[in-house]
């Protein structure tokens with residue numbers, strides 16, 4: 522009998538590291554692991570990269586397959602700024618994608634280069650989330666730390682390098698830095714933010730091998746390691762996405778995306794023109810406030826997260842962390858439209874609606890940006906921790922008017938990384954591996970009538986809340 526080959530895929534995301542050990546032939550998940558991360562609260566959002574590395578080892582061990590892994594790959598939260606000294610040790614905690622302190626530096630880049638030109642060169646108009654303004658923030662606010670930096674990495678690059686000893690990244694995650702375009706690193710942007718390109722890793726080709734596991738880690742020494750990629754790009758692989766199939770991910774961030782045939786360049790900044798991990802594109806819109814914001818409202822109301830009630834006039838803009846879509850980094854949570862008869866359940870439902878609004882109103886633009894027809898009838902694939910929630914499912918049905926498919930498989934990011942690892946061994950493309958594993962299989966929820974009234978109420982509140990939420994005068 523042929524020997525069973527098992528690959529391990531990792532998702533080093535905002536709140537935790539998740540690992541899946543997967544049978545290369547059948548796609549069966551044979552073991553799982555998870556270890557939590559700490560994220561700072563207060564003005565910024567920072568995490569310790571050393572903790573991610575320890576979490577990766579713990580999650581790997583918990584799968585029960587770490588010392589037998591045939592191949593490995595690591596996907597990670599996008600955009601984070603990891604700074605290393607000459608010994609490869611983090612100079613300071615990493616600045617995460619949802620840290621909005623770099624908003625002024627994003628504005629400076631926009632003013633200096635212009636939104637349309639940024640979109641043309643990098644695919645995206647920079648917000649505080651992107652790595653480029655984070656580096657500019659570090660130089661301005663913590664120059665002593667910036668001086669000590671000998672290497673700059675994204676979260677997944679840092680972990681891959683700890684595993685292999687090789688400094689490498691991939692085009693998917695590189696496309697979220699704001700200093701990369703299809704021709705490579707953008708020297709002009711790097712110059713403007715004072716970052717020496719020699720500090721950056723090489724961008725490897727899709728399907729390439731980053732190296733092999735070096736001795737002394739939790740994983741089998743000598744196992745080949747794929748490039749890894751950003752978490753959204755990995756989920757696209759993990760679902761085996763074909764162009765035009767829309768995805769909505771409900772996690773710490775909310776994201777909506779589709780694989781595109783054409784390279785996106787949206788000067789309005791709503792759609793980020795990311796690259797995917799295969800040579801195509803991944804137009805995407807992202808919010809900062811998703812499952813955590815809704816769970817906070819449930820806690821404030823003393824309710825279970827599914828104890829919602831539809832109806833009423835309440836509107837919640839749940840921008841507890843500031844917001845990125847719309848680009849309102851200085852915003853805070855806002856409740857509007859309360860009446861004597863507003864119930865706690867209606868208020869909680871309004872928080873769900875407020876969190877889903879920007880994602881679902883960006884969906885058509887995302888599809889168009891990648892050359893797909895927004896009127897297509899592909900079901901919306903619902904993934905991420907929130908996808909299991911009854912109230913989330915119902916909210917997405919109501920506000921999208923589309924059929925919604927909930928894959929049986931959880932952890933699509935880690936599955937995508939596992940598919941990338943498998944592809945190293947079989948020579949297939951990672952998305953083809955995922956399709957062979959039937960990862961997207963799951964029930965399709967029938968569409969319901971789109972709740973245009975709720976969408977209009979939220980849109981109206983958003984427009985009128987401009988000054989309170991720190992919108993620039995011209996947008997009010």
Ligand SMILES: Nc1ncnc2c1ncn2[C@@H]1O[C@H](COP(=O)(O)OP(=O)(O)O)[C@@H](O)[C@H]1O
Nearest residue numbers: 534535536537772773812813905906907909910
């Ligand atoms: N059954 C559920 N209903 C609604 N939300 C859920 C459910 N299970 C988990 N979550 C939410 O999922 C989130 C974690 O999602 P996940 O995709 O793992 O996050 P991330 O990858 O950003 O770390 C948590 O914030 C939690 O609120």
Ligand SMILES: O=C(CO)[C@@H](O)[C@H](O)COP(=O)(O)O
Nearest residue numbers: 534535598599618772773774
């Ligand atoms: O910033 C983005 C996408 O541009 C986020 O989607 C991050 O990649 C974090 O992802 P999660 O930890 O929420 O999965």
